[in-house]
Amino acid sequence: MGGHFWAHIATWTFLCSVRVVRTDQDLEQDFDLNILPDVTKVNISQDEYVRMMTTYLHRLRDSADHDAVVPDLKIFDAEQNTWRRRKKCITRLKFPKMRLNPNTDIEQAELRMLMSEFPDAEAPVIQIYQIIGLRRRRLIEERQAYLSTNASKWCEFDITNGVRAWLLNGDRNFSLELQCSQCNTSVLQPLQVALSILGYSDKRRVRRASPYHDNNQQGGRTDCTTNSAKQRCCRHSLTVSFKDLKVPQISSIIQPKSYEAGFCKGRCPYNYNHATNHSRIQSLVHKLDRKAVPRVCCAPSKLAPLDILRVDPYDFTKLNVEKWDNMRVLECACS
Known part of the structure; x- marks a missing residue:
C-alpha cells in the first residue's frame, strides 16, 4: 500500500506542477504582437497622442486593483x-x-x-x-x-x-x-x-522606478526585508524596461517605458507561507520522503495586470489602450 500511496502522491504532484513552456509565437499571439510595427509608417498626430495618453492616464488613476502613482x-x-x-x-x-x-x-x-x-x-x-x-x-x-x-x-x-x-x-x-x-x-x-x-507635480512624493508601481507594495506582506543569502521566500523588486527586452514587436509600446514587475525567490522551509493546501501536503510528503516529491518552490501567489498604450497594429495612425493580465507580481508564496 505504501508504494502505491507514494506513487499516487508523486503522480498528483507532477500533474499539478507541470509548467507549460511558452514560445515567442505564443507571446505574440497572446498580446496581439504578431504584426511587426513598421516604424517608417507610424504617424501619430498630436491630437491622437493627447487624446489617448489622457485616456491611458485616466485608466491608471481609476484602476480598481491598485493605487498607482x-x-x-x-x-x-x-x-x-x-x-x-x-x-x-x-x-x-x-x-x-x-x-x-x-x-x-x-x-x-x-x-x-x-x-x-x-x-x-x-x-x-x-x-x-x-x-x-x-x-x-x-x-x-x-x-x-x-x-x-x-x-x-x-x-x-x-x-x-x-x-x-x-x-x-x-x-x-x-x-x-x-x-x-x-x-x-x-x-x-x-x-x-x-x-x-x-x-x-511635487518632488516630495516618493517616485517609484516607474509610475506604475503600487503604493501598497512598499512594505507589503511578502516583500523582502533583508539581503541574507539564506532568505526565505519573498518578493524582490525588478524593474523591466521594454526596450531592453530586444523583442521587435514590443517597440510599438508608447507607455509605460518600464514598470515594476517583481519576482519571487527564496527558501521554502517546512510549513512556511504555503500558497495552497496542495503545497502543504506536498511539503509534508517531502518531509517524509524527499525522493518522492520535490520541495515546494517560491512562486507568485498574487499577480496584477498592466495597462499598456501602444500603436494600433492595424492602423499606424492610431493608439490603443490595453490591459495585459498577470504582468506584475504582488505577493509570493511556497507552492
Missing part, C-alpha cells in the same frame, strides 16, 4: 513667431509660455513635430540641441527620422534629459535647435511643434 500630462506649443531658420539644415525653436513648478519631477519629455514632406528618399539623422548660452549648446537627442516624400508626417524625439536640466537650472527661456547635416539640399521644415511632458 500617476504622472500628469503637460503640453507646451512652440510659437511659430519665435522660430528662426539659420540655414536650410538648422532651425531654432522657443517655448516662451513653458511654465513648470520647480518641484516637478520629470518622468518623460517628448518633442513631437509635424514635419513637411522631405524629397530625399533616405531618412535623415536629426540632432536636437539645447541652447544654454550665446555660443553654447548641448546635444540631447539624435536619431533617424522617417519622413514622407509626399506628405507631412509626425516625428517624436526623447528630450527628457534636456527638460530636466532646464528645470534644475531654472532657465526662463527653453530653446532648442534642430540640425540635420544630411539636409543640405532640402529644407528641414517643421509645421507644428509640441512638447509633451509627463511629470509629478
Whole structure:
C-alpha cells in the first residue's frame, strides 16, 4: 500500500506542477504582437497622442486593483513667431509660455513635430540641441527620422534629459535647435511643434522606478526585508524596461517605458507561507520522503495586470489602450 500511496502522491504532484513552456509565437499571439510595427509608417498626430495618453492616464488613476502613482500630462506649443531658420539644415525653436513648478519631477519629455514632406528618399539623422548660452549648446537627442516624400508626417524625439536640466537650472527661456547635416539640399521644415511632458507635480512624493508601481507594495506582506543569502521566500523588486527586452514587436509600446514587475525567490522551509493546501501536503510528503516529491518552490501567489498604450497594429495612425493580465507580481508564496 505504501508504494502505491507514494506513487499516487508523486503522480498528483507532477500533474499539478507541470509548467507549460511558452514560445515567442505564443507571446505574440497572446498580446496581439504578431504584426511587426513598421516604424517608417507610424504617424501619430498630436491630437491622437493627447487624446489617448489622457485616456491611458485616466485608466491608471481609476484602476480598481491598485493605487498607482500617476504622472500628469503637460503640453507646451512652440510659437511659430519665435522660430528662426539659420540655414536650410538648422532651425531654432522657443517655448516662451513653458511654465513648470520647480518641484516637478520629470518622468518623460517628448518633442513631437509635424514635419513637411522631405524629397530625399533616405531618412535623415536629426540632432536636437539645447541652447544654454550665446555660443553654447548641448546635444540631447539624435536619431533617424522617417519622413514622407509626399506628405507631412509626425516625428517624436526623447528630450527628457534636456527638460530636466532646464528645470534644475531654472532657465526662463527653453530653446532648442534642430540640425540635420544630411539636409543640405532640402529644407528641414517643421509645421507644428509640441512638447509633451509627463511629470509629478511635487518632488516630495516618493517616485517609484516607474509610475506604475503600487503604493501598497512598499512594505507589503511578502516583500523582502533583508539581503541574507539564506532568505526565505519573498518578493524582490525588478524593474523591466521594454526596450531592453530586444523583442521587435514590443517597440510599438508608447507607455509605460518600464514598470515594476517583481519576482519571487527564496527558501521554502517546512510549513512556511504555503500558497495552497496542495503545497502543504506536498511539503509534508517531502518531509517524509524527499525522493518522492520535490520541495515546494517560491512562486507568485498574487499577480496584477498592466495597462499598456501602444500603436494600433492595424492602423499606424492610431493608439490603443490595453490591459495585459498577470504582468506584475504582488505577493509570493511556497507552492
